[in-house]
Amino acid sequence: MTFTTEKIEPDIAIIRGDEKLNMVTAPELRESVRRSISGGNARIVVDLSAITFMDSSGLGALVGCLKSARQAGGDLRIAAPSKQVTMVLQLSNLDRVLAKFDTPYDAYHD
Structure with missing residues (x-):
């Protein structure tokens, strides 16, 4: 799995993944968030709409x-x-x- 990042405002990024968020893919999410933060996007939305399975990792x-x-x-x-x-x-x-929203765009436009 690869996480993708979409910058929607100067300091807001949406990170999307698909299928599973588990011990194999969790480090990828952490790295995507780290890159977003270091790129000046400290307000992050993780779009979980395509994640069909998540475990404790x-x-x-x-x-x-x-x-x-x-x-x-x-x-x-x-x-x-x-x-x-x-x-x-x-x-x-x-x-x-964790604050939950219906869509990624709702997360910071409330």
Whole structure:
């Protein structure tokens, strides 16, 4: 899997992946977020609409990315999680920590 990044405003980036966010792909997400932050995009939206499976490694990556974004003076929000991803977020109570939006564009235009 490769994560793609789309810059939508001077300091906002949308990061998209597909299929799985697990121990194999979590480092790729972390690296994509790191590159965005170092490029001046500290406000990040992770579009989860095409992620069909997420495990604890994916959760850990999201939390780590949230911390990195906040340390850089920004934030990380998630958009359009699938049913499986939503269930994992709810079971881990991270749905209370990660701000969730219907679309990536809604995340910073509320």
